[in-house]
Amino acid sequence: MSTETxxxxxxxxxxxxxxxxxxxxxxxxRVSSAQLRIFEPPRLFEALLRGRSHAEIPxxxxxxxxxxxxxxxxxxxxxxxxxxxxxxxxPLRELRRLLYCGEWxxxxxxxxxxxxxxxxxxFDDVVQMARAHGDxxxxxxxxxxxGNHLIQVLGGREIHPVSVKVGxxxxxxxxxxxxxLAEELKRAQEQAIELLRWVSGxxxxxxxxxxxxxxLRHPDEYPFNEGRLVSSGDIxxxxxxFDREFEERHVAHSTALQARLRRRGAYLVxxxxxxxxxxxxLSPELQSLARxxxxxxxxxxxxxSIVVRAVExxxxxxxxxxxxxxxxxxxxxxxxxxxxxxxxxxxTEAPRGICWHRYQFDQDGSVVEARIVPxxxxxxxxxxxxxxxxxxxxxxxxxxxxxxRCEQSIRNYDPCISCATHFLNLTIxxx
Numbered sequence: 001m002s003t004e005t006x007x008x009x010x011x012x013x014x015x016x017x018x019x020x021x022x023x024x025x026x027x028x029x030r031v032s033s034a035q036l037r038i039f040e041p042p043r044l045f046e047a048l049l050r051g052r053s054h055a056e057i058p059x060x061x062x063x064x065x066x067x068x069x070x071x072x073x074x075x076x077x078x079x080x081x082x083x084x085x086x087x088x089x090x091p092l093r094e095l096r097r098l099l100y101c102g103e104w105x106x107x108x109x110x111x112x113x114x115x116x117x118x119x120x121x122x123f124d125d126v127v128q129m130a131r132a133h134g135d136x137x138x139x140x141x142x143x144x145x146x147g148n149h150l151i152q153v154l155g156g157r158e159i160h161p162v163s164v165k166v167g168x169x170x171x172x173x174x175x176x177x178x179x180x181l182a183e184e185l186k187r188a189q190e191q192a193i194e195l196l197r198w199v200s201g202x203x204x205x206x207x208x209x210x211x212x213x214x215x216l217r218h219p220d221e222y223p224f225n226e227g228r229l230v231s232s233g234d235i236x237x238x239x240x241x242f243d244r245e246f247e248e249r250h251v252a253h254s255t256a257l258q259a260r261l262r263r264r265g266a267y268l269v270x271x272x273x274x275x276x277x278x279x280x281x282l283s284p285e286l287q288s289l290a291r292x293x294x295x296x297x298x299x300x301x302x303x304x305s306i307v308v309r310a311v312e313x314x315x316x317x318x319x320x321x322x323x324x325x326x327x328x329x330x331x332x333x334x335x336x337x338x339x340x341x342x343x344x345x346x347x348t349e350a351p352r353g354i355c356w357h358r359y360q361f362d363q364d365g366s367v368v369e370a371r372i373v374p375x376x377x378x379x380x381x382x383x384x385x386x387x388x389x390x391x392x393x394x395x396x397x398x399x400x401x402x403x404x405r406c407e408q409s410i411r412n413y414d415p416c417i418s419c420a421t422h423f424l425n426l427t428i429x430x431x
Contacts, residue, residue: 083344269353339365
């Protein structure tokens with residue numbers, strides 16, 4: 001049996017972050033494997049943290065991502081505070097939640113409208129799409145600005161905020177600083193609802209997978225900062241027990257680690273998982289909006305993740321308004337911090353899924369060891385499984401059709417591979 005190799009080169013896979021390539025292996029008319037090869041150089045943040053003071057960690061880890069710096073900061077400060085026996089409550093806790101609202105708003109608005117929507121409407125990019133849907137793009141820009149303004153006021157600047165510290169903040173806002181944001185957020189909430197209605201009308205490929213969803217679950221809240229790690233299977237653990245159920249491993253075709261369930265393999269984190277495991281934590285009004293958008297309590301179609309993200313966008317605007325309305329200025333910007341030797345764990349919900357941190361400290365609070373498990377490394381095995389299944393269903397289609405559907409499948413995850421544009425080489429091996 002001969003092997004025919006067809007190379008489809010896309011110089012730049014726009015609207016995702018990172019560098020990689022995809023190999024589809026076809027045998028007997030079926031996709032036998034799909035490998036998403038990530039070959040960007042290691043960034044070595046965990047090694048960079050060794051020997052650093054605990055006080056430096058929030059600012060260093062914020063540089064891991066320009067879109068999701070808050071996620072890395074929040075997971076880090078929770079882990080440090082866990083190691084030092086610190087509990088942050090009251091208005092400071094609410095301000096952290098408000099800061100996370102800002103990140104979800106700006107990230108989801110960017111992805112839903114500018115990165116993902118063009119796939120469903122037949123445009124190569126948002127610039128082309130804006131010619132036909134200018135009002136939608138302008139609304140998305142206003143939404144993103146509202147999220148950025150929240151991060152700027154609470155974090156000191158829009159990108160890589162600098163106000164977050166162990167125990168709280170370097171500075172907390174006055175109530176008078178937050179009230180103008182509320183007016184902007186009311187408009188943003190209306191725009192988010194309109195965006196949800198718009199994307200719910202897209203035509204979605206008929207595809208579903210029986211994912212094992214994994215997300216945080218809090219007793220009272222849709223999760224941002226706190227909760228237990230649960231799954232749609234049988235997992236319900238403290239975040240400190242992550243290694244009991246999950247493992248990271250190297251694969252030959254990628255420089256990025258891949259995380260898997262020890263007992264069952266691939267799992268899914270992110271909007272679909274959060275939504276499925278926490279639908280009952282949404283308000284009745286938002287549940288109704290989700291149903292009107294064609295969603296049930298669980299969504300297993302990854303192409304409809306754009307709709308679920310839009311639901312979360314409405315939620316983040318609504319939650320931000322609630323926090324601002326109830327805000328009482330704290331007496332102090334942070335609680336006292338007394339370093340000690342120990343190990344701490346933190347896990348929060350980045351827009352793309354759980355971001356898990358573990359730190360070991362010396363007596364003086366310096367880092368002995370650091371470990372960070374980002375959302376995309378957890379989703380990579382599921383991305384590959386989706387790619388294989390999606391390509392298999394259209395294997396007799398022209399290469400360009402296969403390429404587009406594979407790119408769209410990758411963008412379903414909004415993968416944060418790195419902070420640069422990357423290209424996808426699609427190589428199809430046929431006997």
